[in-house]
Amino acid sequence: MKEAGEVGRLLAGRGAILVCGGLGGIMEAASRGMKSEGGLTVGILPHDHKDRANVYIDVPIATGLGTARNTIIARTADAVIAIGGEYGTLSEIAFALQMGKPVVGIKTWDIRGVVQVENAEAAVQKSFQLLNAGTWSSDRQD
Amino acid sequence: MKEAGEVGRLLAGRGAILVCGGLGGIMEAASRGMKSEGGLTVGILPHDHKDRANVYIDVPIATGLGTARNTIIARTADAVIAIGGEYGTLSEIAFALQMGKPVVGIKTWDIRGVVQVENAEAAVQKSFQLLNAGTWSSDRQD
Amino acid sequence: MKEAGEVGRLLAGRGAILVCGGLGGIMEAASRGMKSEGGLTVGILPHDHKDRANVYIDVPIATGLGTARNTIIARTADAVIAIGGEYGTLSEIAFALQMGKPVVGIKTWDIRGVVQVENAEAAVQKSFQLLNAGTWSSDRQD
Amino acid sequence: MKEAGEVGRLLAGRGAILVCGGLGGIMEAASRGMKSEGGLTVGILPHDHKDRANVYIDVPIATGLGTARNTIIARTADAVIAIGGEYGTLSEIAFALQMGKPVVGIKTWDIRGVVQVENAEAAVQKSFQLLNAGTWSSDRQD
Numbered sequence: 013m014k015e016a017g018e019v020g021r022l023l024a025g026r027g028a029i030l031v032c033g034g035l036g037g038i039m040e041a042a043s044r045g046m047k048s049e050g051g052l053t054v055g056i057l058p059h060d061h062k063d064r065a066n067v068y069i070d071v072p073i074a075t076g077l078g079t080a081r082n083t084i085i086a087r088t089a090d091a092v093i094a095i096g097g098e099y100g101t102l103s104e105i106a107f108a109l110q111m112g113k114p115v116v117g118i119k120t121w122d123i124r125g126v127v128q129v130e131n132a133e134a135a136v137q138k139s140f141q142l143l144n145a146g147t148w149s150s151d152r153q154d
Numbered sequence: 155m156k157e158a159g160e161v162g163r164l165l166a167g168r169g170a171i172l173v174c175g176g177l178g179g180i181m182e183a184a185s186r187g188m189k190s191e192g193g194l195t196v197g198i199l200p201h202d203h204k205d206r207a208n209v210y211i212d213v214p215i216a217t218g219l220g221t222a223r224n225t226i227i228a229r230t231a232d233a234v235i236a237i238g239g240e241y242g243t244l245s246e247i248a249f250a251l252q253m254g255k256p257v258v259g260i261k262t263w264d265i266r267g268v269v270q271v272e273n274a275e276a277a278v279q280k281s282f283q284l285l286n287a288g289t290w291s292s293d294r295q296d
Numbered sequence: 297m298k299e300a301g302e303v304g305r306l307l308a309g310r311g312a313i314l315v316c317g318g319l320g321g322i323m324e325a326a327s328r329g330m331k332s333e334g335g336l337t338v339g340i341l342p343h344d345h346k347d348r349a350n351v352y353i354d355v356p357i358a359t360g361l362g363t364a365r366n367t368i369i370a371r372t373a374d375a376v377i378a379i380g381g382e383y384g385t386l387s388e389i390a391f392a393l394q395m396g397k398p399v400v401g402i403k404t405w406d407i408r409g410v411v412q413v414e415n416a417e418a419a420v421q422k423s424f425q426l427l428n429a430g431t432w433s434s435d436r437q438d
Numbered sequence: 439m440k441e442a443g444e445v446g447r448l449l450a451g452r453g454a455i456l457v458c459g460g461l462g463g464i465m466e467a468a469s470r471g472m473k474s475e476g477g478l479t480v481g482i483l484p485h486d487h488k489d490r491a492n493v494y495i496d497v498p499i500a501t502g503l504g505t506a507r508n509t510i511i512a513r514t515a516d517a518v519i520a521i522g523g524e525y526g527t528l529s530e531i532a533f534a535l536q537m538g539k540p541v542v543g544i545k546t547w548d549i550r551g552v553v554q555v556e557n558a559e560a561a562v563q564k565s566f567q568l569l570n571a572g573t574w575s576s577d578r579q580d
Contacts, residue, residue: 029213052213054213054215056215060229060253060362061229062230071171071194071196071213072230073196073198073215073226073230074226074229074230075217075226075229076225076226076229076361076362076363076364077226077360077361077362077364077506077509078344078360078361078509079360079509079533079536080360080361080503080506080509080510082509083218083503083504083505083506083508083509083529084215084216084217084218084219084506087202087203087216087217087218088204088214088215088216098536099532099533099535099536099551100532100536102528102531102532102549103509103529103532103533103536105528106525106526106528106529106532107505107525107529109525110505110524110525110526110529111202121549123528123547125525202504218503218504218505218506219364219367219502219503219504219506220367220486220502220503221367221391221394221502222361222364222367222368222502222503224367225361225362225363225364225366225367225387226364240394241390241391241393241394241409242390242394244386244389244390244407245367245387245390245391245394247386248383248384248386248387248390249363249383249387251383252363252382252383252384252387263407265386265405267383313497336497338497338499340499344513344537345513346514355455355478355480355497356514357480357482357499357510357514358510358513358514359510359513360509360510360513361510367502368499368500368501368502368503371486371487371500371501371502372488372498372499372500395486
């Protein structure tokens, strides 16, 4: 939670847009951090309606797709910072790595391809470093 | 086209967010109008990647769903203004009406439930009037 | 309803697979007709779980996409027979026409591109005739 | 590959329906095994069109969703047998576990919740055992 808020604050400081699932917990903590520094927050919701978004979401997207919306989060983000997380987070990690996008993790799933770091500052720094270095591989559907 | 740009300008003047398909033609004209007045534009793209968005899109969402993304546009918008349009527009009209959302049309499909108007000014005014009056019906899946 | 059951029976007689939304009403009537002649039925459900399918569905697909599953019905079918119908049916018609697929209608939406017929027999005959004649246009996403 | 074909044959022998991604490699090997014993095969394709399915697919579903179709595979299956696999398989494992469905693995991702077995026979036996024992947890969207 603490790290999520800090990730939000640091991303805002760098002028990034936060794309997340738009609900509570880690998503809300990161969104709140983002707004505290005046950043823009996008919530890709599983629901049919926007009113389920947390109060820190500027642009709620009502996908109505349930957890299939995780693929849209992975497709829309330039890089993924995974914090803790259950199986939903695991699916986002899988999709982002499948698309060849940088995935940085803080206390999250230990999956080949995830760059594990200790805290928010390292996560944000590493994400931008990977993006700037970045050659992305093409999508695959296998 | 002319009406689309004017719709964008008028929506920006009222502090609305423009949600559209993010591509060219009517979508681009509306987005350009929106940006000319400093509004915020969201493009719900059919593609896997954001780089297909028109240059006036602030928040591109890479759905990767193809035309199924039309349902997300209808779910995310509070009201729909349909301008001209082919079958893709017809699917958006259908989804919005199914959800009980206001749909205002300028030279578009003549479908029961669409409020037809003559120009951009009438479209924006009518949309807000319907939203303010608004009791929305619940979603159906038939 | 009567026409839907007859469409199912006639399609089964021609060895076709029935692809529908898998729920009640017209969908159930067509599925029941199909099964009465030993045909195969596929239900593309809006729900997360298969247990919402009508009892005549052999292959339930739990999309969890809500009404966005209508696009999958249109993509999966070779031709569409629309019977009556509300806005959900209209969205399926729109998607099928967008993909250049034959759409035959019985007492349904009067949309440019839909071939209107009087009854089940004419609908099935016309569908196969159009498929056999068929040059399909390519998909569009506008 | 060898294990995939054997899984298909064993599932057919038990009267199961095979639900897979419908493409080549492991998916094709399992489908071929299934058909060799007269079973029914369903291919949930990423593409807009059915013609990309492997030749052993009886019921191709053209989702047009790209890799987001992996969620539909997980939602539609009663149990998941994961064989080898890259990130796409990982996303399917994640979704199935999120829905509380049994996931059995042969030489696949080592994820908490996956029941690892040595070969096809053990995989099929274990899957049915878990299904019969089965209390499923409810879906979550976190």
